[in-house]
Amino acid sequence: MSTEPVGVTIEDLHLSFGSTQVLKGVNLEIEPGEFFAFLGPSGSGKSTLLRAIAGFGPLPSGRILIDGEDVAALPPWRRNVGMVFQNYALWPHMSVRRNVAFGLEERKTPGTEIRERVDAALELVGLIDLADRRPSQLSGGQQQRVALARTVVVEPRVLLLDEPLSNLDANLRVQMRRDILNLQRQLRLTTIFVTHDQEEANTMSDRMAVLNEGVIQQIGAPMALYDHPANLFVADFLGTANVLRGRFSRPAAGPRFVSEDGIELPLAEPPAANADAGVVVLRPQSINVLARSKPGETGDVVLDGMVRYREFLGAVIRYGVDVGEHLLLVDHGHRPGERVFEPGTEVAVHVDPSHIVSLTE
Amino acid sequence: MTALTRQPRGTVGVALVLAVFLLAFLVVPVVKVIFVAFQDPASGAFTFVNFVDFFNTALFRESFANSLYVAFMAVLVASVIALPLAYFTTRFNFGGAALIQTLGVIPLIMPPFVGAVAMQLLFGANGSVNLLLDEWFGFTVPFMEGLNGVIFVESIHYFPFILINLSAALNNIDRSLEESAQNLGAHGMRLFRRIVFPLAMPGYVAGASLVFLKVFDDLGTPLLLNVNNMLAPQAYLRISSIGISDPMGYVISVMLVLFSLLSLWTSFLALRGKDYASVQKGGGGLARRDLGGREKVMAYAVVIFVLLIVLSPHFGLALLSFGTIWSYSVLPDAYTLANYREVFETSSQYITNTLLYAGLAALIDVVFGTAIAYIVWRTGVVGRKWLDYLATGALAIPGVVLGIGYLRTFNDITVPFIDKPLASWWVIIVIALAIRRLPYALRACVAALHQVAETLEEAAENLGATKYRSVRRIVVPLMIGGLLAGFVTSFATAAVELSATIMLVTSETDAPLSYGIYVSMQSAAGRGPGAALGMIAVIIVGVATYLSQRVIEKYRREQTMDGQLVPAGGAA
Numbered sequence: 001m002s003t004e005p006v007g008v009t010i011e012d013l014h015l016s017f018g019s020t021q022v023l024k025g026v027n028l029e030i031e032p033g034e035f036f037a038f039l040g041p042s043g044s045g046k047s048t049l050l051r052a053i054a055g056f057g058p059l060p061s062g063r064i065l066i067d068g069e070d071v072a073a074l075p076p077w078r079r080n081v082g083m084v085f086q087n088y089a090l091w092p093h094m095s096v097r098r099n100v101a102f103g104l105e106e107r108k109t110p111g112t113e114i115r116e117r118v119d120a121a122l123e124l125v126g127l128i129d130l131a132d133r134r135p136s137q138l139s140g141g142q143q144q145r146v147a148l149a150r151t152v153v154v155e156p157r158v159l160l161l162d163e164p165l166s167n168l169d170a171n172l173r174v175q176m177r178r179d180i181l182n183l184q185r186q187l188r189l190t191t192i193f194v195t196h197d198q199e200e201a202n203t204m205s206d207r208m209a210v211l212n213e214g215v216i217q218q219i220g221a222p223m224a225l226y227d228h229p230a231n232l233f234v235a236d237f238l239g240t241a242n243v244l245r246g247r248f249s250r251p252a253a254g255p256r257f258v259s260e261d262g263i264e265l266p267l268a269e270p271p272a273a274n275a276d277a278g279v280v281v282l283r284p285q286s287i288n289v290l291a292r293s294k295p296g297e298t299g300d301v302v303l304d305g306m307v308r309y310r311e312f313l314g315a316v317i318r319y320g321v322d323v324g325e326h327l328l329l330v331d332h333g334h335r336p337g338e339r340v341f342e343p344g345t346e347v348a349v350h351v352d353p354s355h356i357v358s359l360t361e
Numbered sequence: 362m363t364a365l366t367r368q369p370r371g372t373v374g375v376a377l378v379l380a381v382f383l384l385a386f387l388v389v390p391v392v393k394v395i396f397v398a399f400q401d402p403a404s405g406a407f408t409f410v411n412f413v414d415f416f417n418t419a420l421f422r423e424s425f426a427n428s429l430y431v432a433f434m435a436v437l438v439a440s441v442i443a444l445p446l447a448y449f450t451t452r453f454n455f456g457g458a459a460l461i462q463t464l465g466v467i468p469l470i471m472p473p474f475v476g477a478v479a480m481q482l483l484f485g486a487n488g489s490v491n492l493l494l495d496e497w498f499g500f501t502v503p504f505m506e507g508l509n510g511v512i513f514v515e516s517i518h519y520f521p522f523i524l525i526n527l528s529a530a531l532n533n534i535d536r537s538l539e540e541s542a543q544n545l546g547a548h549g550m551r552l553f554r555r556i557v558f559p560l561a562m563p564g565y566v567a568g569a570s571l572v573f574l575k576v577f578d579d580l581g582t583p584l585l586l587n588v589n590n591m592l593a594p595q596a597y598l599r600i601s602s603i604g605i606s607d608p609m610g611y612v613i614s615v616m617l618v619l620f621s622l623l624s625l626w627t628s629f630l631a632l633r634g635k636d637y638a639s640v641q642k643g644g645g646g647l648a649r650r651d652l653g654g655r656e657k658v659m660a661y662a663v664v665i666f667v668l669l670i671v672l673s674p675h676f677g678l679a680l681l682s683f684g685t686i687w688s689y690s691v692l693p694d695a696y697t698l699a700n701y702r703e704v705f706e707t708s709s710q711y712i713t714n715t716l717l718y719a720g721l722a723a724l725i726d727v728v729f730g731t732a733i734a735y736i737v738w739r740t741g742v743v744g745r746k747w748l749d750y751l752a753t754g755a756l757a758i759p760g761v762v763l764g765i766g767y768l769r770t771f772n773d774i775t776v777p778f779i780d781k782p783l784a785s786w787w788v789i790i791v792i793a794l795a796i797r798r799l800p801y802a803l804r805a806c807v808a809a810l811h812q813v814a815e816t817l818e819e820a821a822e823n824l825g826a827t828k829y830r831s832v833r834r835i836v837v838p839l840m841i842g843g844l845l846a847g848f849v850t851s852f853a854t855a856a857v858e859l860s861a862t863i864m865l866v867t868s869e870t871d872a873p874l875s876y877g878i879y880v881s882m883q884s885a886a887g888r889g890p891g892a893a894l895g896m897i898a899v900i901i902v903g904v905a906t907y908l909s910q911r912v913i914e915k916y917r918r919e920q921t922m923d924g925q926l927v928p929a930g931g932a933a
Contacts, residue, residue, distance in 0.1 A: 056540055076543040083544045089537035093559045102555070103545030147541075154545060 005033035005190045006067035006157050008053065013062035013072075015045075015052055022048045023060065024214040030192065035184050037201040038194045040211035041237070046194045049211070050160050053192065054083045066157055077106075082156030086163040088147040090135035096122070096146050097131040103154035121153035124183065141172045148180070152187060159184070161193035165200060177204055198238050202226070210234050232359060235281045242282040242328050248275055248358065257358060261325040265301055268354040275360035284331040286355035289319055289347045291339075300350040307341045323349055371829060375732055376742045382729070383751040386792050390766025391618070391758055397769065398611035411608040415616075420590065421609070425616065427508055428592040432577040432620075434512045436569050439520035442667055443568070446524055449660055451531040454651050457664045464668050465521045467675070470902050472857045472875075473518040474581025475895040476674025478882045480514050481505055481586065482687055483677045489691040510586045515576045517671050522575070523568035530564020531557075566631035570624040577620050578759035580860040581875075585882055592617060596761050597863065605768050614762040621757040675899065681892035688885075700889035704897070708890070710870055711877035712897060715856050718787070718873050722794035723851035726802035727844050729795075734806040735832065739815065749803070756800045763793055764864025785867040793865060794855040802851045809843025810836070842916025849909035853902040874898045 008030040015023040022045045030036045038046035051057045053064055055076035064072045071079050082103075090099050100121055104114045122128040125145035135143055144164065151159065164180060165173045181204055184191045195201050201208045202222040210217045210225065210233070218230040229235035232243065246259035248271045255270040257280050271278060289305070305321040305328065316331040317340060328349065341347055401408040415421045446465075450458045483489050484504040491501040504513050534557065542556045580593040589598060596613035603609075652660055682700050684693025704711075729752075736742055737749045771783035783789055813836055821831035837844075859875040866872045872880075874894055881891030 054540075054544055056543075075548060076540070077546045077548045080546075081544070083541065085537040085541055087535065087537055089535065089541040091538055091542075091556060091560070102542065102547070106542075106546035106551070150541075150545070 003155060003157075005188050007032045007065075008158055008190060008192070009063075009065040009068075010049075010053075011063040011065070013049070013052065013060050013064065015048060015058060015060035017058060022214050023052070026062070026214075026216055028209060028216065028219070030190060031206075032190055033188050034190055035181065035204060035206045036190075036192045037205035037208035038192065038211060039196070039198060039201040039208050039237070041196060043213075044211040045214040046196075046211045047162060050083075050162055050192060050194045053158070054081050054160055055079050080154070080156050081158040081160055082151035082154060083160040084144075084147045084151050084162065084164055086166060088135075088143045088167075090143055090146055090150075092135055095132050095134060096127065096138070099135065099146060100131075100150045100153055103150065107154065117153055121149040124152070124186075125149045125179075140168055141176060144168065144176060145179075148183065152183070152189070157190070159187075159189045159191040161191065163194055163196070165195070165197075173200075180204070210237060212237070227357075229281065229357060229359070232279060232281070235357065235359065240284050240329060242284065242287070242326070244280050244282070244326060245278075246280070247277055257356070259324070259326070263303065263324050263326065265351065265356060266353045267356055267358055269358070271358040272360050275358075278358060278360040281357040281359060282328070282351065283355065284318065284329040285316070286352060287328060287330045288350040289321060289330050289332055289341060290350060292346055292348050294348070297350065297352065300352055303349040303351065305347050305349040307343050307345045307347055309343055310340065319347075321347065321349055372736065372740050373742055376736050376740075376745065376748065379729060379732055379736070379748055380751075383748070383796075386767075387751060387755055387758070387763075387796050390763060390770045393770050394611050394614045394762055394766045395618070397608060398615045400608070402606065402608050411612045415609060415612045418609075421595065421613075424590045424592050424595045424613075427588075427590055428577055431508050431511050431515070431591065432573045434508075435515040435519065435576040436523075436572050438512060438516035439523050439572050440565075440569065442516065442520040442670075443523035443527060445663055446667065447527040447531060449664065450528055452649060453656075453660070454649050455657075455660060457661055460664055460668070461524075464664070464671055465524050466906070468518045468671055469521055470853070470906055471518070471675065471678075471895075471899050472581065472859065473514045473579065473674075474585050474859055474875075475857065475878055475898060476518075476678050477510075477514050477582050477585040478888060479677030479681050479892065479895075480674050481510065482681060483673055484513065485510075487689050492689075492691050505586070507588060511576075511583050511588050511591070514582055514586070514674070515579060516572075517674070519572045519575050520671075522571045523565065526564040526568030526571075527561060530561040533564075534560045563631045567628045570628040570631070574621050574624040577624070578617055578761070578860070580759075580761050580863065581879065584863075585879065593759065593761050593860070596765065597860075600765055600768065600864065605765070605772065610765055614759075614765055617759045617762055618757060621759060625757055678892050678895050678899070681888060682896045684889065700893040703890045704893045708877055708894070711872060711874045711894060712901075714787075714871065715873040715875075715898070715901070718791050718794060719852045719855040721791045722798060722855045723802070723848045725791070725795040726798050726851040727806065727848045729799065730802040730806035730847060731810075731837065731840065731844060733803055734810045735836070738807065738810055739818070752803050753800045755796050758797075760793075760797060760858065760860025760862075761864065763797065764861040767793060767861075767865060784865070787871040790862055790865050790871070790873070793861040794858055797858060797861060798851040798855050801854070802847045805843055805847030805850065806840070809840040809847070812843065813839045842912060846909045846913045846916070849905045849912065853905040853909070856901055856905070857898050874901075 008028075010026050010028040013023050013026040014021070026045075026049060038049060040046040048057060052060050052072075053066075055071070055074060055078075060072060062072065063070050066079070066081065071081075091102075094102070097118055100118045101114050104117060109117070118131075119128060122131055125148055127142060127145050127149065130138065130142065135146065138146065144167075161180070165176055168176055177200065180193075193204070205222060207219065207221050208225065209219045212233050218225055218234045220228075225234060226238050229238065235241045236243075244257075244259040244263065244265075246257055246263075248267075249256050249258065250270065255267040257265045257267055257271075257278075259265075259280075265280065267280075288300075289307070292304075303323050305323040308320045308322050308327065310320075311318045312334070313331075315334060317334050319330045319332065319341065321328050321330050330349065398411055399407055399409070401410060446461050449455050450461050481488065485491070486501065486503065486506065488505070490504070495501050503509055538560065539552065539556060542552050547555060578593060580597055583589065583591045583594045584597070589595065592613050596610045596617070599607050599613070600610040680693055681687060683696045683698070685695040685697050685699075687693035733748045733752055737745045767789055768784050771789060772785075774783040775781065776783050776786050776788075779786065817839065818831050818835055821835045822828070826834060856873070857875050859879060862873060862876055863879060866876045869877075869880075874897065878891050878894045878898065881887035881894060
């Protein structure tokens with residue numbers, strides 16, 4: 001498929017269901033050929049935003065530009081954006097082949113070409129042998145592939161995936177993740193997908209937008225968002241975080257943070273200008289617990305703590321450590337035979353200042 | 362299923378009793394009817410001569426064609442009524458949806474024959490509507506002329522079968538199935554033709570074949586409208602005028618059974634393997650939109666117009682029962698309670714008989730239904746599925762056929778002590794009613810049983826309850842709401858059954874309401890009291906239906922409140 005990928009731009013998009021505002025001024029720029037994720041909890045508006053791009057749901061205000069053309073007022077069948085539905089939405093009264101052929105038939109494609117392209121699409125997803133089956137005779141993963149084939153066969157300008165992996169079991173999910181990504185790279189198709197699972201968003205997307213309550217919280221590459229969350233919601237949603245509340249100060253020796261209960265932390269990067277009160281975020285894996293006697297890395301801040309509990313998670317051991325009035329979660333990579341701390345043990349908690357994220361509220 | 366290896370002897374005994382009952386009162390009479398149809402009346406040898414005679418007789422050929430024509434036309438007219446209503450309720454956010462839902466059950470409360478005469482007075486050649494049409498516009502419409510009347514009356518009574526099935530099918534179409542087609546470029550008529558219509562088709566066919574079956578088998582309506590050249594009336598007239606030895610009644614019976622089976626088979630084929638209700642989570646039903654101001658007015662106008670027509674038999678019946686003389690006039694001359702007084706003074710036995718017969722029949726249905734449901738779904742008795750098949754098979758047996766079968770089979774069997782043939786004892790009416798309603802009651806019992814998780818029973822057995830005790834103390838109490846609903850439904854429909862009843866009633870003192878209505882309506886003088894009886898029947902059935910709805914609702918509420926009592930999911 002030879003067409004050049006196109007970009008999607010969303011400008012000041014508002015959308016309401018009755019009196020409930022679901023999207024509150026969304027602005028977004030998706031590059032041509034990009035694999036882009038909408039990530040957010042349920043009710044954040046991510047599916048509504050995706051459906052608005054496809055032309056479903058109430059009429060939004062604002063602009064939706066596909067390849068520079070505003071499609072916001074077009075009906076779904078004039079947009080040529082392909083959507084794969086969460087439940088696949090395969091028509092039960094048609095065979096796999098007829099499902100896939102549907103969109104081409106609607107486009108009045110000649111019969112011989114339809115046959116070739118349907119075969120090619122089914123080949124692409126590895127289901128050519130099952131072309132004459134009914135959807136009900138396929139497994140969940142196979143149905144997913146048919147849905148993909150049915151959508152990409154019409155060569156849409158943009159591919160939309162609504163929670164594409166949520167109906168698959170765990171093993172299949174990992175496999176499908178790679179398959180979808182490969183397909184996207186192969187077709188060079190601008191793709192947007194919706195998920196509530198940060199692991200899916202992290203592994204698949206080039207960039208993502210984190211949504212909450214109808215507002216985009218932050219846009220960026222997965223790692224950038226994880227390491228440099230713009231606010232507490234993003235920090236929290238992308239993974240476990242220790243949050244300390246307190247005040248910033250800027251003495252000559254370098255910026256510092258003092259928590260409400262008196263824990264002092266030096267900061268590698270200064271907080272936003274003239275921010276006074278705020279929070280710092282510490283990922284459990286950026287903190288280390290060591291025996292009191294052991295030296296840590298130079299430059300680490302060392303705090304006194306006591307182990308309250310221990311959870312074995314497989315790859316890591318997670319300690320709940322009392323530091324001052326805080327319970328800090330600390331992940332320690334698990335190696336067989338290594339010493340573990342029992343609850344009640346007094347430990348030294350080491351923090352690398354460069355891993356501390358400071359946020360204003 | 363678990364724990365099916367050892368069967369207590371009691372269960373097998375109960376299964377045997379049920380099997381004997383179904384054999385004696387369903388299989389044997391029906392087989393007898395079929396047997397006689399293929400028997401030379403003189404020699405008793407196997408022959409097709411009866412069928413040859415049937416097709417060589419002009420009257421029977423005409424009756425056959427008429428029955429087919431009426432059934433097809435009734436399906437057509439019923440579809441014309443049902444389609445817009447189903448469309449409104451599933452496509453639009455429409456306040457009239459609730460109205461349509463009620464409208465959907467009203468005709469089912471009253472069987473078509475009850476209102477047939479009243480319809481004659483409203484829509485007949487000299488009925489109210491035509492008198493007004495003639496006066497205002499100078500023309501009349503032959504609504505009730507011959508077969509038209511049967512088609513009209515049947516279709517306004519049975520369209521709810523199509524409405525209910527079609528609405529359910531439309532509501533079961535997942536919204537995403539429609540959206541994905543739009544996403545791929547389909548819209549408007551093409552979307553409807555390629556996606557919505559094929560997905561709703563099985564529901565429509567199921568409803569339509571049910572209408573076909575009901576109309577094809579109906580005896581009361583053509584009789585009351587004095588249309589005798591149809592199959593069911595012919596069967597009845599042959600048997601009642603010439604006698605039970607005349608083979609034509611049996612040949613017609615075979616034809617009736619054949620077409621009943623055919624329409625049930627059609628419905629089965631339509632639904633088989635097309636359980637499109639496999640709607641995944643998310644938006645069930647098609648996307649609905651709001652109606653604009655003018656559209657809303659139009660929609661309400663259509664609904665109210667249909668409502669008026671659908672309610673006209675009830676309305677006409679009420680007028681007739683309270684009227685003095687009603688002939689060649691738009692409305693009765695005056696109003697009176699005399700008809701009701703007469704009914705209560707001279708024919709109150711109809712009412713008490715109906716309560717007794719329908720009550721007993723419904724009781725038998727619920728008890729047998731529960732037993733069959735339990736044996737089929739929760740035990741390993743060999744051949745248990747056959748109990749289900751047999752009981753459900755009664756669906757395909759028209760009342761006339763069952764009546765003829767009973768007459769033929771049980772005339773020679775004398776009931777001890779009362780010294781009467783079984784065929785003319787009132788109890789046989791109860792049994793006929795029970796057999797005819799058993800399929801519906803059985804479905805209600807199966808549904809109720811599925812509500813009770815098998816583990817609840819196993820827990821009782823684990824704590825030392827015997828099979829019998831755990832069924833009695835755990836299963837039946839938990840099923841009780843569903844059983845009550847089943848009882849009332851059986852009772853309500855049995856109370857107005859006419860086609861088997863009419864064959865089996867031997868004396869007025871033993872006759873139920875439906876027979877009383879039929880007899881009274883035969884003469885002009887009896888119409889008033891007949892209508893009063895009809896109103897009483899409507900009230901009995903209406904109250905019973907209302908009560909059963911209440912019971913079902915209350916039961917549902919309790920189920921959701923006590924979710925733990927009945928674990929979701931139930932048994933397999």
